[in-house]
Amino acid sequence: MKPDIASRADIEKVVHLFYDKVKTDDTIGFFFTKVVPIDWDKHFSVMCAFWENVLFYTGEYEGNPLVTHRKINQKYPTNTQHFARWMELFNEAVDTLFAGPNADQMKQHAKAIAAVMQLKL
Secondary structure (H helix, E strand, C coil): CCCCCCCHHHHHHHHHHHHHHHHCCCCCHHHHHHHCCCCHHHHHHHHHHHHHHHHHCCCCCCCCHHHHHHHHHHHCCCCHHHHHHHHHHHHHHHHHHCCCHHHHHHHHHHHHHHHHHHHHC
Protein backbone atom coordinates (compact mmCIF):
# COMPACT_ATOMS: atom_id res chain seq x y z
CA MET A 1 0.00 0.00 0.00
CA LYS A 2 1.23 3.47 -0.84
CA PRO A 3 1.77 6.00 1.95
CA ASP A 4 -0.20 9.21 2.20
CA ILE A 5 1.38 12.63 1.74
CA ALA A 6 2.68 13.58 5.18
CA SER A 7 5.38 16.23 4.74
CA ARG A 8 6.93 18.87 2.53
CA ALA A 9 9.37 16.22 1.31
CA ASP A 10 6.41 14.21 0.03
CA ILE A 11 4.98 17.28 -1.69
CA GLU A 12 8.36 17.90 -3.30
CA LYS A 13 8.30 14.39 -4.75
CA VAL A 14 4.89 14.99 -6.31
CA VAL A 15 5.81 18.42 -7.66
CA HIS A 16 9.06 17.18 -9.19
CA LEU A 17 7.43 14.14 -10.79
CA PHE A 18 4.59 16.28 -12.14
CA TYR A 19 6.89 18.84 -13.74
CA ASP A 20 9.17 16.12 -15.11
CA LYS A 21 6.09 14.92 -16.99
CA VAL A 22 5.01 18.44 -17.96
CA LYS A 23 8.38 19.44 -19.41
CA THR A 24 8.16 16.79 -22.12
CA ASP A 25 4.41 16.84 -22.70
CA ASP A 26 3.23 17.67 -26.22
CA THR A 27 0.01 19.33 -25.04
CA ILE A 28 1.17 21.66 -22.25
CA GLY A 29 4.95 21.50 -22.10
CA PHE A 30 5.41 24.48 -24.39
CA PHE A 31 3.75 26.77 -21.82
CA PHE A 32 6.78 26.18 -19.59
CA THR A 33 9.46 26.29 -22.28
CA LYS A 34 8.25 28.75 -24.92
CA VAL A 35 5.33 30.81 -23.65
CA VAL A 36 6.85 31.60 -20.25
CA PRO A 37 10.38 30.32 -19.71
CA ILE A 38 10.51 29.05 -16.15
CA ASP A 39 13.13 29.48 -13.46
CA TRP A 40 12.63 25.91 -12.29
CA ASP A 41 14.26 26.26 -8.87
CA LYS A 42 12.06 29.22 -8.02
CA HIS A 43 8.95 27.61 -9.51
CA PHE A 44 9.47 24.38 -7.55
CA SER A 45 9.91 26.31 -4.34
CA VAL A 46 6.74 28.35 -4.92
CA MET A 47 4.68 25.30 -5.91
CA CYS A 48 5.86 23.30 -2.91
CA ALA A 49 5.00 26.21 -0.59
CA PHE A 50 1.57 26.47 -2.24
CA TRP A 51 0.77 22.78 -1.81
CA GLU A 52 2.20 22.66 1.68
CA ASN A 53 -0.13 25.50 2.62
CA VAL A 54 -3.10 23.73 0.98
CA LEU A 55 -2.48 20.47 2.82
CA PHE A 56 -0.92 21.58 6.10
CA TYR A 57 -2.00 25.24 6.48
CA THR A 58 1.55 26.52 6.89
CA GLY A 59 0.88 30.07 5.72
CA GLU A 60 4.14 29.95 3.75
CA TYR A 61 2.62 30.67 0.35
CA GLU A 62 2.11 34.22 -0.83
CA GLY A 63 0.84 34.71 -4.30
CA ASN A 64 -2.13 34.88 -6.59
CA PRO A 65 -2.27 32.01 -9.08
CA LEU A 66 -5.11 33.62 -11.03
CA VAL A 67 -3.10 36.78 -11.73
CA THR A 68 -0.13 34.69 -12.86
CA HIS A 69 -2.24 32.52 -15.14
CA ARG A 70 -4.05 35.51 -16.63
CA LYS A 71 -0.67 36.83 -17.79
CA ILE A 72 0.13 33.46 -19.35
CA ASN A 73 -3.30 33.31 -20.96
CA GLN A 74 -2.70 36.71 -22.58
CA LYS A 75 0.46 35.37 -24.22
CA TYR A 76 -1.12 32.09 -25.33
CA PRO A 77 -4.78 31.30 -24.61
CA THR A 78 -5.41 28.19 -22.58
CA ASN A 79 -8.27 25.86 -23.40
CA THR A 80 -10.16 22.90 -21.98
CA GLN A 81 -7.69 20.44 -23.51
CA HIS A 82 -4.78 22.14 -21.70
CA PHE A 83 -6.52 21.96 -18.34
CA ALA A 84 -7.59 18.35 -18.90
CA ARG A 85 -4.02 17.35 -19.66
CA TRP A 86 -2.72 19.31 -16.64
CA MET A 87 -5.17 17.39 -14.44
CA GLU A 88 -4.26 14.06 -16.00
CA LEU A 89 -0.54 14.58 -15.42
CA PHE A 90 -1.10 15.94 -11.91
CA ASN A 91 -3.29 13.02 -10.87
CA GLU A 92 -0.78 10.57 -12.36
CA ALA A 93 2.02 12.14 -10.33
CA VAL A 94 0.07 11.96 -7.08
CA ASP A 95 -1.26 8.45 -7.73
CA THR A 96 2.15 7.08 -8.71
CA LEU A 97 3.58 7.95 -5.32
CA PHE A 98 0.80 8.29 -2.75
CA ALA A 99 -2.69 7.27 -1.65
CA GLY A 100 -4.80 8.51 1.23
CA PRO A 101 -6.76 11.52 2.46
CA ASN A 102 -4.02 14.09 1.79
CA ALA A 103 -3.34 12.69 -1.68
CA ASP A 104 -7.07 12.84 -2.39
CA GLN A 105 -7.27 16.39 -1.02
CA MET A 106 -4.37 17.46 -3.24
CA LYS A 107 -6.10 16.08 -6.34
CA GLN A 108 -9.47 17.59 -5.38
CA HIS A 109 -7.89 20.98 -4.78
CA ALA A 110 -6.12 20.79 -8.15
CA LYS A 111 -9.44 19.98 -9.80
CA ALA A 112 -11.07 22.98 -8.13
CA ILE A 113 -8.19 25.23 -9.22
CA ALA A 114 -8.52 24.04 -12.82
CA ALA A 115 -12.27 24.69 -12.77
CA VAL A 116 -11.83 28.22 -11.39
CA MET A 117 -9.04 29.01 -13.84
CA GLN A 118 -11.15 27.89 -16.78
CA LEU A 119 -14.06 30.05 -15.65
CA LYS A 120 -12.00 33.14 -14.88
CA LEU A 121 -9.63 33.05 -17.85
